[in-house]
Amino acid sequence: MEKRLLLGDEAIALGAIHAGLSGVYAYPGTPSTEITEFIQTNKEAIERGVRSRWCTNEKTAMEAALGMSYCGKRALVCMKHVGMNVCADAFVNSAITGVNGGVVVLAADDPSMHSSQNEQDSRFYGKFAMIPIFEPSNQQEAYDMMSSAFELSERLKEPVLLRVVTRLAHSRAAVEVKKAADQNKLNPATDNAHWVLLPGNARRNYLDLIDKQNDMMKASCESSTNDIITINNSDKGKWIGIVACGIGYNYVREALNGIKDNEDNYMIMKLTQYPMPVEGIKQMAEVCSEILVVEDGQPVVEEEVKKLVDTSYKVEGRLTGRLPRTGELNPDNVSLGLGKENNPLFKPAKNLAGRPPQLCQGCGHRDVYTALGEVVKEYENARVFGDIGCYTLGALPPFKALASCVDMGASITMAKGAADAGLWPAIAVIGDSTFTHSGMTGLLDAVNDNSNVTIIISDNLTTGMTGGQDSAGLNKYEAICLGLGVDPDHVRVVVPLPKNMPEITQILREEINYKGVSVIIPRRECIQVAARHARERAKQNNK
Amino acid sequence: MKKDIILCGVGGQGILSIATIIGEAATEAGIYLKQAEVHGMSQRGGDVQSNLRLSTDPIWSDQIPTGEADVIISMEPMEALRYISYLRHDGIIVTSNKPFVNIPNYPDEAALKSELDTLPNVQLDIEAIAAELKSAKSANMVLLGMAAPYIGILTVEQLRKAVSVIFARKGDAVVEANLRAFDRGVEASKK
Numbered sequence: 001m002e003k004r005l006l007l008g009d010e011a012i013a014l015g016a017i018h019a020g021l022s023g024v025y026a027y028p029g030t031p032s033t034e035i036t037e038f039i040q041t042n043k044e045a046i047e048r049g050v051r052s053r054w055c056t057n058e059k060t061a062m063e064a065a066l067g068m069s070y071c072g073k074r075a076l077v078c079m080k081h082v083g084m085n086v087c088a089d090a091f092v093n094s095a096i097t098g099v100n101g102g103v104v105v106l107a108a109d110d111p112s113m114h115s116s117q118n119e120q121d122s123r124f125y126g127k128f129a130m131i132p133i134f135e136p137s138n139q140q141e142a143y144d145m146m147s148s149a150f151e152l153s154e155r156l157k158e159p160v161l162l163r164v165v166t167r168l169a170h171s172r173a174a175v176e177v178k179k180a181a182d183q184n185k186l187n188p189a190t191d192n193a194h195w196v197l198l199p200g201n202a203r204r205n206y207l208d209l210i211d212k213q214n215d216m217m218k219a220s221c222e223s224s225t226n227d228i229i230t231i232n233n234s235d236k237g238k239w240i241g242i243v244a245c246g247i248g249y250n251y252v253r254e255a256l257n258g259i260k261d262n263e264d265n266y267m268i269m270k271l272t273q274y275p276m277p278v279e280g281i282k283q284m285a286e287v288c289s290e291i292l293v294v295e296d297g298q299p300v301v302e303e304e305v306k307k308l309v310d311t312s313y314k315v316e317g318r319l320t321g322r323l324p325r326t327g328e329l330n331p332d333n334v335s336l337g338l339g340k341e342n343n344p345l346f347k348p349a350k351n352l353a354g355r356p357p358q359l360c361q362g363c364g365h366r367d368v369y370t371a372l373g374e375v376v377k378e379y380e381n382a383r384v385f386g387d388i389g390c391y392t393l394g395a396l397p398p399f400k401a402l403a404s405c406v407d408m409g410a411s412i413t414m415a416k417g418a419a420d421a422g423l424w425p426a427i428a429v430i431g432d433s434t435f436t437h438s439g440m441t442g443l444l445d446a447v448n449d450n451s452n453v454t455i456i457i458s459d460n461l462t463t464g465m466t467g468g469q470d471s472a473g474l475n476k477y478e479a480i481c482l483g484l485g486v487d488p489d490h491v492r493v494v495v496p497l498p499k500n501m502p503e504i505t506q507i508l509r510e511e512i513n514y515k516g517v518s519v520i521i522p523r524r525e526c527i528q529v530a531a532r533h534a535r536e537r538a539k540q541n542n543k
Numbered sequence: 544m545k546k547d548i549i550l551c552g553v554g555g556q557g558i559l560s561i562a563t564i565i566g567e568a569a570t571e572a573g574i575y576l577k578q579a580e581v582h583g584m585s586q587r588g589g590d591v592q593s594n595l596r597l598s599t600d601p602i603w604s605d606q607i608p609t610g611e612a613d614v615i616i617s618m619e620p621m622e623a624l625r626y627i628s629y630l631r632h633d634g635i636i637v638t639s640n641k642p643f644v645n646i647p648n649y650p651d652e653a654a655l656k657s658e659l660d661t662l663p664n665v666q667l668d669i670e671a672i673a674a675e676l677k678s679a680k681s682a683n684m685v686l687l688g689m690a691a692p693y694i695g696i697l698t699v700e701q702l703r704k705a706v707s708v709i710f711a712r713k714g715d716a717v718v719e720a721n722l723r724a725f726d727r728g729v730e731a732s733k734k
Contacts, residue, residue: 003570005566005567005570005576007580114581167579167605167606168605170579170580170581171577171578171579171580171594171605172566172576172577172578172579172580173575173576173577173578173602173605174570174575174576247605250603250604250605251603251604253603253604254603254604254608257603258608330604330606330608331604331606331607331608332608332609335608342609342610343608343609343610343611343631344610344632345609345610345628346627346628346630346632346662347627348627348628349624349625349627349658350654350658351621351624351650351651351654351655351658352621352624352625352650353621353646353648353649353650354646355553355588355589355590355622355645355646356589356646357554357588357589358588358589358645360588
């Protein structure tokens with residue numbers, strides 16, 4: 001069998017292609033981006049015509065995937081955890097319509113917030129929608145689970161959530177790969193009652209979904225990757241139960257490898273498919289004197305296990321402090337939680353300074369902030385509301401420009417709300433890709449209210465933060481703003497370069513002083529992407 | 544046998560290429576490998592690191608526990624110190640001695656050097672060597688060559704072969720330049 005060295009994300013992508021995928025729908029977001037990028041450039045996927053272009057946001061992605069599923073084909077939706085919030089309406093309702101072709105929704109969570117604004121746990125969304133959840137513990141399982149997840153989705157006629165965390169998404173290991181299965185044939189659904197969610201239909205579908213819960217539990221109990229492992233060290237020792245979810249299992253095994261002269265015995269439930277097998281937990285509680293729940297993210301399983309046992313029974317985990325309440329699991333905090341002593345360490349270094357991420361030298365966003373910094377100091381109450389992207393780094397020194405950064409699109413709407421409250425000047429800074437993702441609707445609100453806001457769409461012709469993916473609104477920004485009703489005299493385009501500083505600052509002043517909605521579009525290609533394009537052109541010319 | 548390696552530096556210095564080459568050599572040798580990277584926000588001039596675990600037995604955790612790294616391979620001296628809690632007491636730091644200063648509060652260079660010298664380490668001006676070879680982009684391969692004898696679980700020859708495999712699609716000239724850089728690193732670590 002062929003073995004390939006793959007990132008967790010790449011294993012998911014290849015697993016999906018080999019499971020007969022017909023389309024991937026996604027918006028870039030760390031740590032999920034590499035899944036779609038892999039499919040976009042994979043030879044097999046291209047030959048098989050797998051649909052893979054980036055979507056405008058996670059909601060359009062989820063809905064398009066549902067449309068493909070309606071036609072009987074297999075679709076994958078990929079996003080980072082906060083993308084689940086954006087597609088939640090479509091996601092939760094897809095459990096009510098059910099699916100025709102298999103649908104797998106991939107959520108990549110980011111505990112410790114390496115590149116995120118929160119550490120929400122997508123398993124809550126799976127529970128909320130009442131659908132099965134897969135959580136691989138390693139790259140091989142991530143690959144293999146794609147075909148099991150699509151099969152289960154088609155068998156139950158429900159979408160399946162596959163949850164990974166940053167450490168699996170961005171870690172490489174060898175994966176044994178199989179031959180690709182054929183794609184499903186076009187076979188559009190005919191049961192309109194299931195797909196038209198009028199209340200009468202939805203009530204019936206919801207009862208169906210509740211009926212399926214037993215089948216989902218049965219599937220979890222029979223899953224080949226949900227396993228019970230016992231480590232019997234001594235007949236004298238007590239039994240300790242461990243529920244180890246996803247990659248938490250690896251840290252448990254790593255820690256137990258290192259525990260020496262231990263008399264304790266361990267019963268480990270490796271949990272990689274939900275709903276959690278309840279009977280197994282009850283049996284574990286009968287044998288073991290306590291249960292430790294090891295899960296990356298929020299205490300989803302810990303709370304469930306507590307409900308299954310007497311209040312006097314000891315259930316430990318993130319809620320009790322045996323494991324840290326926040327942040328990702330690692331081999332150190334899990335081994336401490338299991339009572340292992342730390343290795344002797346070198347003293348922490350004295351000559352050390354943080355090296356925070358920065359805007360690249362030569363980046364157009366820098367020139368935007370330089371101009372903004374100069375103008376803003378002329379207005380006592382000026383506030384600049386930020387958004388999600390490279391330009392969020394404008395919050396850090398030397399610019400320290402931003403008053404807020406909350407979620408995709410919130411710059412425009414927060415500036416609007418602040419203007420409604422009487423703040424002036426209320427300025428928004430948003431990137432091109434973030435604007436089409438979730439900024440356009442907010443701009444329409446501002447236009448309809450004739451809010452006194454100045455909106456800067458800092459257009460670098462790409463989705464920069466995640467590595468330079470296509471931006472959905474490329475070359476359409478003026479047209480979009482005009483179409484939404486912004487006065488043409490107040491849609492201004494500038495080129496953010498140091499030599500244009502006098503012009504940019506002048507336009508900023510003019511538009512701040514204009515009482516209404518104005519949009520300034522500083523436009524210059526991301527220097528990383530420009531360099532990549534130059535390399536690609538050179539390569540073409542050499543051929 | 545098992546070797547845990549921390550690779551570190553500043554975004555853009557070529558850390559991930561080193562990881563890819565060691566990964567290729569490990570795959571070719573048929574040993575187990577796990578390699579955890581940090582992507583995304585940290586790439587923009589920030590610190591980057593990769594955890595590389597090589598073993599003849601299956602590996603559980605993608606991350607290296609503190610106090611268990613056999614080698615820290617660093618493109619930058621201060622970045623080597625950042626991960627010192629991961630180093631085993633009998634481990635070693637292999638690092639470039641040239642500071643990459645892109646922050647206003649970079650520590651005093653003399654103090655940094657003397658702290659580094661209290662720890663088991665090998666240092667070299669890899670950028671000067673790469674410049675001497677007229678191949679500034681290959682500084683990371685000088686570093687890999689320096690570190691090669693300490694990796695242990697893979698031979699210098701296995702790593703050298705992986706350098707040519709990984710750069711093959713960039714043409715013979717690039718392969719040659721990187722092999723020269725690698726060889727100079729190996730030589731330097733013998734001194």
